[in-house]
Structure formats: C-alpha cells, structure tokens
Amino acid sequence: MQPMLATPGPLPTGPEWVYEVKWDGMRLLAEVTDGEVRLVTRAGRDVTATFPELTGLTSIAPDVVLDGEVVLLEEGVPSFAALADRVHRPVSRARALARPVTFMVFDVLRLYGVPLLERPMHERRATLERLDTASVPAVALSPLYTDGRALFDATGRRGMEGVLAKRRESDYRPGGRSPAWVKVTHRHTQTCLIGGWRPERSGQGTRIAALLLGVPDGGDLVYAGRVPVGLAGAVVQRVLGELMTDLETDASPFRARPPRAEAAGAHWCEPVVTVEVAHHGWTAEGRLRQPVFRGVRADVDPAEVRREDR
Template identity: 90%
Template sequence: MLATPGPLPTGPEWVYEVKWDGMRLLAEVTDGELRLVTRSGQDVTATFPELSGLTAIAPDLVLDGEVVLLEEGVPSFAALADRVHRPVTRTRALARPVTFMVFDVLRLYGVPLLERPLHERRATLERLTTASVPTLQLSPLYTDGRALFEATGRRGMEGILAKRRESEYRPGRRSPAWVKVTHRHTQTCLVGGWRPERSGTRIAALLLGVPDGGDLVYAGRVGVALAGAAVQRVLGELVPELEADASPFRGRPPRAEAAGAHWCEPVVAVEVAHHGWTSDGRLRQPVFRGVRADVDPADVRREG
C-alpha cells in the first residue's frame, strides 16, 4: 500500500508517523524461513543478514516497514547505497547494522489481516514479542500531526505520513487513506541516458525521465560526479549494461544536455530532490539522492 502526496489532514480519525528515509520492505516468514522483498519484487534477503532474527517473532507472519541506516539518530538514504545491490557477510552487516522500522502486520499465523482496520492491525503488531530482535523497532504513532511535522523539519528529516485509523490495507495501491507530507520535493525518475566524465572512468551525469502514458518524458539532467565511490560503483554496474542505440525519451533532450550521452533502457530508478518543475516539465535544480532498487519502474510517476 502506497501513500498519496497531499496537504496534512487533521482530525481524530487520523494518526501520524515519521516518513523514514530508507528502503521499503516486506518481511515474510513462512515455516520459520525469512524472505525480504522490495516494492519492486526483488529478493534482498541476503543483503540484510542482520534481520535473520525476525524468524523468532512467529513461524508465519508478514511485516511491512522500512530499512534505515541511522546517522546521529537521523536516517540517511545515502548511507544505504553500499548495502542495496549486493549480498554482504554477516560480520560486515553487524558492524553497522540496519534498523527495520516496522509499521504494519499483514499476516500472522496464517491469518490474513489486510481487511482489518489499521488500529486493529497496529494493536496486533504491538502485541508481538520483538524484544529479541535488536534490529527491529516499531515505528511510533502520534496523534498531533502538526507537532510531528514541525519536529521532523527541525531534525532535517523527510516528512511524515498520515493514516486513517479505519483504513484497510490495499497491496500495491496508492491510497488516499495514507497521505505523505514532506519537507522537500523529491521525485523518482528513470534513467534514460548518461554522460561520462572526460576521463571516461566515471559517470558525470544522468539524463532523467518520468513516464507519461506509454512514453518517457524528459525531466532533466542531474550530476553524479561528486557522488561517493559506492554510488559510482552501483551506477557503473547497472547503467552501462542497459545501453541502447536510440534515445528512450519522447522528443530529444536539449542538445547541450544530450551531447556525448549514452542512451539506455529506462529501467533503473533513482531519486532526486528538487525545487519544483519548470513550465516545460523539467526539474528545477535536481540533486541526486540515490538509486531506488526498491521501486518498480512501472510505479514511477510524476509526484507533482
């Protein structure tokens, strides 16, 4: 279930939680075996061995939440970059473990809970014995949305989510019963091309697009030359392997931005921060935030 962007709703029918700046995961335990799956359906169980203790909670359950890496108590999306695309050893994972911020339970002991209202699912979640899993935390709920929004702004966090107490869980659907309110504009885009640095050893910039119907609409260029080694490694492994003979965009990007570009199949999702949209549909001052391996390219759309 996905949230809809919007203004902050208020009233006793709503509860609020922090919008964690991490990777959305479903954790499914079946017959005592754990499987971690991203929104895009990618199995990342081997990527987060420090979450193996989730099997101790119950032999059959499904949890929904976000994996985060905390820096001084604040989630850092960039810090996840080196953990997303390849399995890691348990020793390395435990040296800097992620935290699974759980906010929903969808199945327990074989009983589906999707049609139960949120407040019942939350009560079930809070009754689970999770103390033996140090890498799991329950995402706190609050009743004062405005105060939480102000507090997250002061901490430099992404924003908050408002959820209707009576809302059922609709898998894969973007629902008005969940509303996300953010402090900054962010947009998930698909990479349609890239420009190398003059040395040819690193990627200097990505050419971005957002689907519109059956077309990919050019949304602008974002620099990644200053991105860390982990990001460059991930992009270097993903993007060149998808090289295409022609531009995937509807209409050719501006000549100055497309000069020297390599085109690719638009299946790699990345997230950028920005200052709004221009009248011709380009992102204003986009800043690269990271690769979104947890996002299905088919789900990408303009956020407004």
C-alpha cells in the same frame, strides 16, 4: 503481495488520524514461514541475502508478514545515501553486523495464518505491539503520534523526510495508493528513470558526471532534466556503473531528444534503472528545477514511475 502506498497531499488533521515519521529508506515486506524469513521490496525483488541481520525475525512468530522500512541511521537520522551500498548485492553476516540496518516496522498483515488486511489500522497496530519485536536487535516499532503538525515541524528541524498520516479505521489495500494514508514531505521528490548519462571530461572518462532523467507518459519516456552526480562518492559511482553495464543503446530513449547542450556527449541506455531526486518544482517545459541526486531506488519497479507534483 505488494505494499499499500500513501498518497501525496496536505497534512490531514482530526481525531481519526495518527502520524508516523516518513522513514528515508527501503520499503520491505518481511514474511516468516516455517522458520524461514523472506524479505521482498515493493518491486517484488527478493533481498533476503542483502540483510542477514534480519534473519532473527523468525523468533517473533512462526508465521507472520510485517510491513516496514529498512533504514541506516546516522546520528539518529535515516541516511538514504548511507543505505546505498547495502541494497544492490548480498553481504556477509559479519559485514552486516558491523553496521546493521534497522527495520522500522509499522504494520502486520498476517499472523499465524490469519490475514489481517481487512482489520482496521488501529487493530493491526495493537496486534503488532503485542508481538515481541524487541527480541530482534535490528527491529524497532515505528512510533505513532497524535499531533501531526508538531511531528511535521520536528522532522523538518532534524532534516528528515516528512510525515505519514494514517486513518485509524483504514484497512490495508495491497498494491495501490490509498487516500487513507497521506504522505507530507518537506521537499519535493521525484522518482525517475535513467535514459542516458554524460561522462566527466577530465581523466579517463570512466566517472559519471550527470544523469539524463525521464518520466514515463503514455508509453513514452519524457525528458525531465539532467542531474549532476560527479561529486558523488565512490560507492555511488560504482553502483551506477554496475547497474548500467550492458544497458547502453545507440539511440535516445526519450520521446523528444534532450536539448543539444544537455545531451552533448551522452551515452544512451535502456530506461530500466530507477533513481530518486529532490527538486524545487517543475518548469513550464516539464523539467525538474535544480534537481539533486538522492540515490538509486532498487525497491521501485520502473513500471511504477509517474510524475508527482509533491
């Protein structure tokens, strides 16, 4: 099963809506069956071994499917960058417990073998709140609010990503973007595919200075601009290097070759690694304005990547 996704848009208001913080982490479906837990990203990747601190989910119910977001908190605020070193490989339980993630649960999709997808959101939430999620230290319920504008302003002051608005009567539709869930963010973000990279000119040239990004369009990869990563920490450099090992190609994967000044010295690669950038909109040429690298999106299938205007 794939999770239900939100549609970008303006903040809806009215008594038929409730609001949650848009957590800046990795979306997961957690399935407990026969005393075993399985954690799956929205791209369908099994990451159970990546988050051993969540094995305690088996104590909540013998059969349940939960939807939520895994986050790493820094001073109470989710840090996508801090999560980067946890999402690409299994880790020992000792290491996980030294700095545990928090699974912010916001929905329940099945309980004791009974599918809940067609139940309205407020009924699913009531069912979720009756579960003993507090018995698992690494699990928390994502709080609900009734004043969306106040929540949006509060998340902006704290430097958080934004707000999710959900219709109380909405059912759960796996695998698609629904107008019943609306995401409202404080900054533009775009998921892109890496089509190439440029090494640093100094030193041994092993560090990555910039990524050349693209967004699929009609089966082609359209160049979306260059984002610097030269100042990223050692963790980000290592993760990018590991992911792009054996992906290098001789030719550019873009429909039209990037400008000479941006492509000079580039190493081309198969566009299968997904990253997220923040930006200030799009130029008339279809390039990202002042993109800032946010991190690798291991939870997003490359086939899902599309241009978003918000």
